[in-house]
Amino acid sequence: MPSADLLIHNIGQLVTCRSTDGRAKHGASMLDASIIGNGAVAIADGKISAVGTLDEVEAEYSSTEKIDAGGKAVTPGFVDPHTHIVYSGDRLGEFELKIRGAEYLEILAAGGGIISTVTNTRAASLHELVDGALKRLDKMLACGTTTAEIKTGYGLDPETELKMLRVIERLDQEHAIDIVPTFLAAHTVPPEFKGNTDGYVDLICGEMLKAAWEWYEASHFLANGTPFFCDVFTEKNAFDRTQTERILGTAKDLGFRIKAHVDQFTNLTGSQLAIETGAVSIDHLDAISDDEIKLLAKSDTIGVVIPTENFSAGKTQFAPARKLIDTGCAVAISTDYNPGSAPCPSQQMAIAIATRYQKLLPSEALNAVTVNAAFAIGLGSSHGSIEVGKQADLLILDCEDYRQIAYEFGGNLVASVIKRGQIVYGSR
Ligand code: NIG
Numbered sequence: 114m115p116s117a118d119l120l121i122h123n124i125g126q127l128v129t130c131r132s133t134d135g136r137a138k139h140g141a142s143m144l145d146a147s148i149i150g151n152g153a154v155a156i157a158d159g160k161i162s163a164v165g166t167l168d169e170v171e172a173e174y175s176s177t178e179k180i181d182a183g184g185k186a187v188t189p190g191f192v193d194p195h196t197h198i199v200y201s202g203d204r205l206g207e208f209e210l211k212i213r214g215a216e217y218l219e220i221l222a223a224g225g226g227i228i229s230t231v232t233n234t235r236a237a238s239l240h241e242l243v244d245g246a247l248k249r250l251d252k253m254l255a256c257g258t259t260t261a262e263i264k265t266g267y268g269l270d271p272e273t274e275l276k277m278l279r280v281i282e283r284l285d286q287e288h289a290i291d292i293v294p295t296f297l298a299a300h301t302v303p304p305e306f307k308g309n310t311d312g313y314v315d316l317i318c319g320e321m322l323k324a325a326w327e328w329y330e331a332s333h334f335l336a337n338g339t340p341f342f343c344d345v346f347t348e349k350n351a352f353d354r355t356q357t358e359r360i361l362g363t364a365k366d367l368g369f370r371i372k373a374h375v376d377q378f379t380n381l382t383g384s385q386l387a388i389e390t391g392a393v394s395i396d397h398l399d400a401i402s403d404d405e406i407k408l409l410a411k412s413d414t415i416g417v418v419i420p421t422e423n424f425s426a427g428k429t430q431f432a433p434a435r436k437l438i439d440t441g442c443a444v445a446i447s448t449d450y451n452p453g454s455a456p457c458p459s460q461q462m463a464i465a466i467a468t469r470y471q472k473l474l475p476s477e478a479l480n481a482v483t484v485n486a487a488f489a490i491g492l493g494s495s496h497g498s499i500e501v502g503k504q505a506d507l508l509i510l511d512c513e514d515y516r517q518i519a520y521e522f523g524g525n526l527v528a529s530v531i532k533r534g535q536i537v538y539g540s541r
């Protein structure tokens with residue numbers, strides 16, 4: 114009998130989030146979390162080699178190394194498909210302005226918001242940025258995230274955007290969390306281009322995207338087969354439809370895969386444009402139209418909703434995630450962890466909000482932070498679910514029923530995090 118490196122047994126509820134057709138889960142299939150009772154998982158070389166009931170797995174593999182899950186629930190490690198965790202400084206003053214009634218776009222137009230983080234990030238050393246982001250990754254890992262996308266976008270000049278990319282590569286080398294890089298030079302217009310957005314778009318489409326792609330080609334990400342994304346913030350006071358089209362078109366021609374921040378506040382038809390450009394994900398979607406929802410449902414693009422952003426702004430309106438799923442879209446959830454609109458490391462918190470305000474059921478929310486989130490960053494065939502051949506990224510929860518992670522909030526129900534078959538957080 115072949116031997117495994119590790120056997121996890123006595124899993125009361127093994128929640129695999131397995132996709133039955135090799136695609137992200139669309140529409141009603143998001144209700145199915147693919148649960149096995151009294152389950153076990155065998156792991157060899159950091160990958161899952163068997164999944165099933167204890168009898169089934171023990172018939173296939175033996176292992177001297179065992180973890181007793183104590184009858185608790187086990188889920189895939191969470192995937193966070195949209196974060197901005199490389200930055201310096203904080204936005205505590207802005208938080209108070211918002212409590213007093215200031216709007217996010219108003220603060221941005223007045224030269225605050227993202228721009229204040231850009232000023233601090235330009236001044237920070239690579240080492241300082243790595244240090245700050247490693248601490249944020251530690252918090253994410255403790256909350257159950259085992260894979261995350263990270264964006265640039267607080268540099269907004271060729272030099273600092275590249276510095277951010279180097280930081281992201283360092284994070285991937287130093288931290289247990291697997292990272293997917295995204296180039297977001299088009300996050301907003303930097304002060305030196307104020308009133309000349311097209312001039313900045315020229316710089317992005319000329320020098321910046323090319324330099325970013327050269328960095329990727331020399332990085333370990335390309336060697337690993339990790340994709341590289343280009344993203345744009347399509348919004349008032351940021352980039353309009355025409356500018357978005359130029360940036361995404363240039364990026365696609367260079368080889369980038371595509372994401373877009375669209376419909377966060379204003380519908381500039383960015384969703385339609387991004388879906389037609391073949392975007393892997395479109396993110397935010399608060400102001401998406403019914404026609405765009407139908408277009409999304411027919412596509413392979415994942416709709417990423419960000420309930421932490423609305424919650425953080427004290428809003429009671431959220432992206433229409435219920436309607437997206439009911440129309441047949443594949444929905445993922447992210448924290449958007451960033452210093453301005455969503456200072457939140459926890460996908461558990463995002464699930465708690467999505468279930469209450471966006472009316473997702475716990476199974477839909479779990480699929481949205483695992484298998485669908487992996488598809489949203491181009492890793493759907495290797496990450497995001499407990500399936501033979503996939504990376505062994507699992508959470509042992511401190512509860513018998515996984516629905517508890519939606520029901521309880523403000524704490525942490527992750528007892529142990531297993532990454533590539535090794536315990537990287539918590540106890541045995
Ligand atoms: O996804 N919308 C733009 N970007 C981020 C916010 C970044 C920031 O405020 O620093 C977002 O919400």
Ligand code: FE
Nearest residue numbers: 195197374449
């Ligand atoms: Fe964002």
